[in-house]
Structures are given as C-alpha cells and as structure tokens.
Amino acid sequence: MVMKRTHTCGELTDKNTGATVTLCGWVKSRRDHGGLIFIDLEDRYGVTQLVFNPQKNPSLHKEAERLGPQFVICVSGQVIPRLAGKANPNLPTGKIEIDVQTLEILAASEPLPFDLDGDIPAQEVRLKYRYLDIRRKMMQEVLITRHKIVNSIRTFFDRHNFVEVETPFLTRSTPEGARDYLVPSRIFPGSFFALPQSPQLFKQLLMVGGLDRYFQIVRCFRDEDLRADRQPEFTQLDVEMSFIEESDILALIEAMMKEVFQNVLKKDLKTPFRRISYDEALKLYGCDKPDLRFGLTLTDVTALLSKSQFKVFQGADKRQDIIKGLTLTPKADYSRSEIDKLTEFVKGYGAAGLVTYKVQNGVLTGAVAKYIEPDIQKELIKEMGAKENSLILIVAGKPDTTNDSLAGLRLHLTAKEGYQPAEPQRSPATYGGAEEFSFCWVTDFPLFQYSAQEKQLVSAHHPFTSPQDESINAIMDKRVGATEASMIKAKAYDLALNGVEVGGGSIRINSTKLQKKVFELLGISDAEAQERFGFLLDAFKFGAPPHGGIAVGIDRLVMLLTKQENIREVIAFPKTMSSTCLLTGAPAQVDEKQLKELGIKLGL
RNA sequence: GGGGGCGUAGCUCAAUUGGUUAGAGUACCAGACUGUCGAUCUGGACGUUGCGGGUUCGAGUCCCGUCGCCCUCGCCA
Numbered sequence: 001m002v003m004k005r006t007h008t009c010g011e012l013t014d015k016n017t018g019a020t021v022t023l024c025g026w027v028k029s030r031r032d033h034g035g036l037i038f039i040d041l042e043d044r045y046g047v048t049q050l051v052f053n054p055q056k057n058p059s060l061h062k063e064a065e066r067l068g069p070q071f072v073i074c075v076s077g078q079v080i081p082r083l084a085g086k087a088n089p090n091l092p093t094g095k096i097e098i099d100v101q102t103l104e105i106l107a108a109s110e111p112l113p114f115d116l117d118g119d120i121p122a123q124e125v126r127l128k129y130r131y132l133d134i135r136r137k138m139m140q141e142v143l144i145t146r147h148k149i150v151n152s153i154r155t156f157f158d159r160h161n162f163v164e165v166e167t168p169f170l171t172r173s174t175p176e177g178a179r180d181y182l183v184p185s186r187i188f189p190g191s192f193f194a195l196p197q198s199p200q201l202f203k204q205l206l207m208v209g210g211l212d213r214y215f216q217i218v219r220c221f222r223d224e225d226l227r228a229d230r231q232p233e234f235t236q237l238d239v240e241m242s243f244i245e246e247s248d249i250l251a252l253i254e255a256m257m258k259e260v261f262q263n264v265l266k267k268d269l270k271t272p273f274r275r276i277s278y279d280e281a282l283k284l285y286g287c288d289k290p291d292l293r294f295g296l297t298l299t300d301v302t303a304l305l306s307k308s309q310f311k312v313f314q315g316a317d318k319r320q321d322i323i324k325g326l327t328l329t330p331k332a333d334y335s336r337s338e339i340d341k342l343t344e345f346v347k348g349y350g351a352a353g354l355v356t357y358k359v360q361n362g363v364l365t366g367a368v369a370k371y372i373e374p375d376i377q378k379e380l381i382k383e384m385g386a387k388e389n390s391l392i393l394i395v396a397g398k399p400d401t402t403n404d405s406l407a408g409l410r411l412h413l414t415a416k417e418g419y420q421p422a423e424p425q426r427s428p429a430t431y432g433g434a435e436e437f438s439f440c441w442v443t444d445f446p447l448f449q450y451s452a453q454e455k456q457l458v459s460a461h462h463p464f465t466s467p468q469d470e471s472i473n474a475i476m477d478k479r480v481g482a483t484e485a486s487m488i489k490a491k492a493y494d495l496a497l498n499g500v501e502v503g504g505g506s507i508r509i510n511s512t513k514l515q516k517k518v519f520e521l522l523g524i525s526d527a528e529a530q531e532r533f534g535f536l537l538d539a540f541k542f543g544a545p546p547h548g549g550i551a552v553g554i555d556r557l558v559m560l561l562t563k564q565e566n567i568r569e570v571i572a573f574p575k576t577m578s579s580t581c582l583l584t585g586a587p588a589q590v591d592e593k594q595l596k597e598l599g600i601k602l603g604l
Numbered sequence: 605g606g607g608g609g610c611g612u613a614g615c616u617c618a619a620u621u622g623g624u625u626a627g628a629g630u631a632c633c634a635g636a637c638u639g640u641c642g643a644u645c646u647g648g649a650c651g652u653u654g655c656g657g658g659u660u661c662g663a664g665u666c667c668c669g670u671c672g673c674c675c676u677c678g679c680c681a
C-alpha cells in the first residue's frame with residue numbers, strides 16, 4: 001500500500017534535516033507576514049510548522065494565502081532547520097520546519113462554530129458538532145486512553161484463557177428491573193424485542209454450554225433518567241466463570257485492574273483491594289459504595305439519643321428510626337448560614353432536618369443543646385469522638401433517608417473542607433488525597449430487599465443470585481418469613497472506586513430446587529418464572545456447572561482513570577441528560593409507512 | 605415526576621436599584637506587514653437578549669408559561 005504521507009505531524013526532528021517528506025493534516029493556524037507565511041499543520045500526532053517563502057516560490061506562496069483554518073492539506077517539501085534562535089521549545093518538532101515545495105488542498109473548511117483551542121463551548125454546541133469537539137486534543141487523549149484500557153482488558157482475558165462471545169442485542173427483557181428499550185417486530189406485529197440491560201442470562205447459558213470462561217466488552221441499554229455517571233447506552237466488561245468461588249472472581253478482577261493500571265497509567269496498584277461488608281459499609285459510610293480515600297465515618301447513636309427527652313430523638317428506636325451523625329473537628333466556627341445550607345442539603349435527601357451541636361467547654365452548645373440531658377451530652381461527645389470545638393451533625397429518621405443524607409453530607413463536607421482530617425484517630429492516614437485511586441469490594445449484600453411499593457421481597461441483585469451457604473438450609477427446609485428473609489446474605493459483591501460503583505456480580509444459583517424456593521420468596525409463580533425465563537430453567541436441567549461472574553462499567557472506569565467528571569467525556573457520541581442525540585437528532589419521528597409495516601398506531 | 609442553575613454576537617462572557625444607542629475578547633471580512641509560533645497593526649461587519657405572554661412611561665433585568673442544556677432527589681446496579 002502506498003501511503004500519501006511519509007510522516008505524521010508529530011515525528012520530525014532535526015534528525016530528519018534534509019529529508020524530503022510528505023505530510024497531511026489540518027491547518028491549525030496561518031501566520032501571514034505578507035511575505036513569509038507560516039502554517040501550523042496538525043494531526044493527532046502533533047504539529048509541524050510549514051514555511052512559504054515568496055522569493056523562493058511565488059506561485060506556491062500565492063496558493064498558501066488561500067489556506068484558512070482547518071483546511072485539510074497535503075504538502076511535500078524538505079525538512080530544514082529553523083534559523084538560529086527561532087526554535088520553538090514547546091514543540092517536539094520545534095527545531096525544524098518544512099520548506100514546502102508542493103501543496104495540495106484536500107478539503108477546504110468553513111469557519112468553525114467554535115475555537116478548538118479556546119474555552120470549552122456549551123454542551124449544546126459540543127454535542128451538535130461532536131466531530132469537531134473530537135478534533136480537540138483533550139477528547140482525542142481520552143478516547144485513546146479508553147482504547148488502551150479496553151485493549152489491555154482484552155489482552156488480559158485472552159491470556160487467561162477466556163473466550164469473548166457475542167450475545168444478542170435483539171432479545172427478551174432480562175430481569176434487572178430497569179425500563180427496557182423496545183424494538184418492534186415486523187414479522188410479529190404487536191411483539192417486541194428488548195435491547196439487553198446486560199447479557200446476564202446469555203452468559204449463564206454459555207456456562208451451561210461448557211465455555212467455562214467467558215468475557216465480553218458489550219453495550220447495554222437502560223431506559224432510565226440520566227446522571228453525570230449514567231448514559232442510556234453504556235459499555236460493560238461482562239465476565240462469567242464456571243467452577244469458581246467468589247474469591248476467585250475478586251482476585252481475577254484485581255489482577256486485571258493491576259495490569260490495566262500498569263499498562264495504561266504506569267501506576268502500581270496495590271492488591272488485594274480492601275473488603276468491607278455491606279452492613280459495615282452502611283454503618284460507617286451510609287452507603288454501599290464508600291469512598292475510602294478519607295475518613296469522616298458515621299456514628300450510630302440511636303440507642304443513646306432515643307433516651308433523651310428531646311422530642312426529635314425520644315423513642316426513635318421504638319419507631320424503627322435511627323439516629324446517626326458525624327463529627328467535624330475543629331469546626332465549631334461554622335456560621336449559622338453555613339449550617340442552614342447543610343440543613344437544606346440533607347433535606348434534599350428527604351431528611352426532616354439536621355441537628356447540630358458545637359462542643360464548647362466540654363458541653364454542647366447550639367440552638368437545641370439545652371434539650372439534651374447533661375449525662376447524655378457527655379456520652380454523646382464520647383461516642384462521637386468529639387473534642388473541644390467539634391461540630392456534631394446529626395440526622396434522625398427512617399434508616400434509608402438517614403443513611404442516604406449522611407452519606408451525601410459526608411462527601412459534601414469532604415469536598416468542601418478539601419479532604420481535611422476531621423478526626424485523625426479514627427481515620428488514620430487516609431486523608432489528604434494520599435491515595436489517588438481507592439478500590440474496595442463491598443461484600444455480603446442482602447439477598448432480598450423489601451419493596452414498600454410492591455409490598456413484596458425483591459432481589460437486591462437479581463433472582464439468580466445464590467444465597468450464602470449458611471442460609472441455604474434455612475431457605476430449603478422451613479418457611480422463611482419476610483423479616484428473616486431480609487437477613488439472608490447473598491454471594492454478591494460490588495466494586496467501588498473512589499465512591500463510584502464500577503462493578504458488581506454474584507455467584508449464581510445452579511440448583512433448580514433452590515432457584516424454585518427463591519422464586520417462591522420473590523412471589524414469582526412457577527408459571528411466571530416459566531414464562532419469563534423458562535429457557536434458563538430448562539437449561540439448568542441439563543447439567544449446569546456452578547458459576548458466577550461480574551460486570552464492570554467501562555465508561556465509569558475510564559472516566560475515573562482519566563479524571564473526567566462526566567461520563568459523556570469518555571464516550572465519542574454521547575446522549576444529553578434527556579437521552580437525545582444532538583448530532584443526529586435522535587430520537588426522531590418515523591414515516592407513517594414504517595409504523596404501518598410494524599403494526600404500530602400512535603396514541604399520543 | 606420534584607428541586608436548583610444556566611440561556612445575551614459564530615464562540616466565551618459583561619451590562620449598577622428596571623433607564624435612554626446591549627459592550628468586550630475571540631472568530632469573521634478588508635487592508636498593511638519577510639522569522640512568526642495565541643503573530644502584530646489599522647479598519648469593518650455581526651444581536652428576534654432561547655421562545656410566548658404579562659407588569660411598567662420604560663424589561664436583557666421583574667412576573668407567568670414554555671423549550672433547551674447542566675446538576676441533583678426519586679428512579680436506575
């Protein structure tokens with residue numbers, strides 16, 4: 001194959017002096033002195049300066065005057081050293097320039113809607129002209145890093161004897177609980193495919209198929225409202241293995257991450273990652289994806305403060321409420337308005353309010369301090385590890401909202417205070433961004449959660465998740481009530497990185513009998529189970545090996561490793577917050593003819 | 605579905621308690637200029653202040669509605 005260009009715009013140095021070269025690229029800038037014209041020619045590898053000298057070649061110089069920003073050109077010429085003292089030390093190619101002998105304009109360009117080197121334009125503009133946004137260095141670097149990460153992952157799994165298998169996009173809904181994107185069937189009007197929320201069932205079938213070690217880098221689709229770290233279509237590393245246990249999966253992913261960090265970031269990642277049980281995570285951090293880069297842990301003071309006469313707290317334990325809080329030291333100087341803002345913050349999570357005390361002269365002060373009995377005050381200060389000038393922040397209420405709001409408050413305060421240690425004794429040496437990337441496994445998730453909405457137990461993970469061994473007998477032998485069931489732990493695990501959930505998985509049930517029992521507890525009838533995933537249950541009749549796996553969110557992982565604050569930044573063509581594509585205008589209406597063919601009548 | 609922020613020239617932003625002709629930088633156009641590298645200098649052109657309504661002598665500014673983008677709660681592993 002004959003390449004048009006002999007070099008890229010980033011590789012020529014004084015070592016190439018004298019060589020005749022051909023370069024292709026975009027005109028980054030033209031500096032026209034009336035006489036000499038300098039062109040910065042750019043491609044994704046770098047920038048090279050071209051010179052047009054009217055005395056050497058008048059007609060070529062005339063041509064160069066026509067060149068505008070972002071014209072695509074191809075030039076041939078000789079690599080010459082720049083004049084003494086005129087080198088540009090900021091460029092790898094700064095010691096040389098190209099004395100152009102031939103110029104071909106491959107494509108002209110209209111003025112761009114925004115400056116590639118200027119301030120980053122509004123999201124509307126970036127997404128509408130995403131191809132121009134991608135021309136920016138920053139975007140290219142992120143996309144290249146993403147490629148390297150994915151490439152490193154593929155190489156890792158290939159070397160460990162995994163087989164990448166593609167699974168269908170046109171399929172049935174999998175039991176993950178999010179809304180499906182539906183695709184109408186033309187052959188069967190009124191019937192629909194669903195785009196997969198994940199390849200969950202297929203990967204289990206691959207285990208039944210004896211493939212033993214499967215992985216896939218695969219697109220998944222969920223029709224839910226978006227967030228800074230959520231897109232309607234996103235990419236997962238999907239993994240499933242047979243004849244393994246939970247610890248095997250964790251170790252595998254740790255090894256993979258270590259390799260990715262080494263290959264892509266040139267950083268040594270410490271393994272094994274920290275492990276924390278779901279219960280412990282909830283207790284100390286109020287959430288199941290704790291950011292362990294810093295301390296500022298929560299303290300449960302339900303028992304103590306329920307005894308108080310203060311009616312916000314009194315009898316909380318009897319109402320099934322909890323009282324938890326955190327202590328900032330030394331932060332008694334928070335102003336009234338700052339505290340009001342924090343109160344508004346927790347109210348955003350549905351908390352009734354925020355009770356705040358300052359510790360001064362060994363006692364609590366603040367608007368509502370007088371309602372707390374002296375002996376309880378003393379005990380509270382002790383339990384919360386507070387000291388002189390500490391600020392104690394307390395939320396009371398339903399467990400979920402209390403934990404949610406305090407987990408949010410913890411992150412909020414940490415960001416606000418710049419990772420300053422609140423209490424070094426209880427959170428040793430974990431402040432100050434000492435750790436750039438803090439992975440942790442959250443294990444021992446509950447198998448079920450009670451859904452108040454449905455008045456029914458639902459799967460915390462998905463219905464094929466195996467309970468832990470000690471609970472299996474309980475489930476099989478006797479009838480398990482709702483409260484007992486909510487105590488059962490699953491062989492399920494999540495991977496959190498800097499407070500972001502980047503993965504999750506489980507060991508699956510491979511016993512038909514146990515699966516039946518779990519469906520029973522979930523209120524799924526035999527008929528319904530057969531209807532929704534009968535094909536999986538059938539498969540399990542024919543020798544299903546014990547198996548389990550995990551899925552890792554590639555977009556989120558790339559986002560964290562490239563220090564981006566939004567998932568859009570690591571996706572070439574992302575959707576807006578309202579799941580539209582500003583570039584193509586999708587979703588869009590379709591021809592009446594298309595609808596008719598699909599048997600669809602709009603009832604808007 | 606709820607809460608919040610933003611929307612002014614192609615782009616990034618400004619515009620005093622509501623005040624008279626809505627500015628700046630950059631990009632664009634024209635001209636000048638032989639060592640620049642964010643080139644420089646001179647001049648020019650560029651606005652339905654997202655859209656619709658209202659209050660007012662007067663609205664970019666206040667009110668109501670609506671659309672778009674972003675953040676967040678719910679939702680979503």
